[in-house]
Amino acid sequence: MQRLRLFIPLLMFVALGLLLGRGLQLDPQALPSAMVDQAFPQFSLTALGTDESLSREALLGAPALLNVWASWCPSCRVEHPYLQRIADLGVPLFGLNYKDRGEDALAWLGQLGNPYRLNIADVDGTLGLDLGVYGAPETYVLDAQGVIRYRHVGVVNEQVWTQTLQPLLLQLGWREN
Template sequence: MKRFWLFMPLVVAVVLGAVLFAGIGKDPTKLDSALVGKPVPAFNLKDLNNPENSLNESLFQGEVTLLNVWGTWCPSCRDEHADLMWLAREKKVAIIGLNYKDSRDDALVWLDRLGDPYRKVIYDPKGTLGFDMGVYGAPETFVIDASGVVRYRHVGVVNGEVWEQILLPVINDAREKG
């Protein structure tokens, strides 16, 4: 029995090493999503700007759209905000916001100060839609085709490089497939 305990640190070290080695070289922005290829989950949540209005998955019908998950508590969301403004204004990209686990008042002040790149903002204070979408945190951005099907999930900040190298090709492909 004493021998078993002598080898226990070695066993733990080997197992831990195998787990860590498996993660080396993997891109943390490429988290698989079970939703890719499936429709946006059904939801019924309030419009951040007009709480008397409810929003649902029909928001994603008719054109390729980005769904951007953000919160005022998220420093990286602030980092990407100017790029989202640029995409909405200059590139005419349809962006729907998902205000995730946030305060309505804080979110409204944020958009008033920094600008509002979103066509609509889904208010998700409890994270229910975020949970159904498999969101780990913010920011995350999904490409959703004109039929409401999730085509891609990007974890992390959207900037010019991410736009050109990742999102634009996915959007163009989704537009071609109609």
Template sequence: MTPEASKKFLVFAPLTVFLLMSVFFYFALQMRENRAVDELTSVLVDKPFPDFQLPGLHNDFHTQAELAQGQVTLVNVWGSWCPSCRDEHPYLTQLVEQGVPLVGMNYKDTPEAALDWLDYFGDIYAYHIQDRDGRLGLNLGVYGAPETFIVDKQGIIRYKRVGVVNERVWESEMKQVYLQYGGLINE
């Protein structure tokens, strides 16, 4: 390089570095948002549903073994305190009407409030698992409600949804997983 050319190059060096860094940080920021959610949702996928022995909401009692009895099941984490659970209730009702087995996990709630809620909105669930102190939720990596798991015929978690289940999420992601593991839908 001639002295002149190299001087010109030096003038542009800071700008080049600045532009490169801008591009890098732009993509890093974009990636981060998705990665945080992915990382939180993926850990328990392909692991067995954690062991539990817990009361239901109707003087009943349930264990992990019931989730491994040859049916692909949706396990829906809900609470009467959770506003978004009301939002997804109509769509979950549609899925139940199509023959999708749905089990409720009543998370950090009281049985009284939960039963009132079910009276009002409708108990569409096959049964409920009462996780009053959030211990099962902790073993499931739950950090809010609603969350919905797809559990396969052997009781292995195959999918986890954080947030509301609606038509878009079901059609674009969940239905595929549900059918892939042998879940049945009445058309």
């Protein structure tokens, strides 16, 4: 029994090593989403900077991207010029301004440009909670009926666009201008 006690620290070290080794093999960008292949949640929020009421129906009609962003998000600033390029291709791009102050978000868009067809003001994060948002930026691919087909966590860049988002949109029927 005394000898067995000597091996307990070694066994714990091996078990911890196996757990950490498994963790290193996981992709930190691959966060599961229960919303993929589900209808975009119903909501009633206002458009950023206005009193105009928006609902799920505003997102329907064509394959589109919905980008979760905020003025306080440094990664959102990095991806913003690329989102403008995507919007210039004719991609319907909707914004979900997440847990942000309206005046800060409007100033940010005034300074950097506004690639979004419309911006949903999610001040309290209720729609983000319904979507399962971990944080900004996140980008969702929606089909014409408003079903979420894919979720990307992190910055959208050339690689993400050409290898993932553009092929999905083309498969859903989007056509470049």
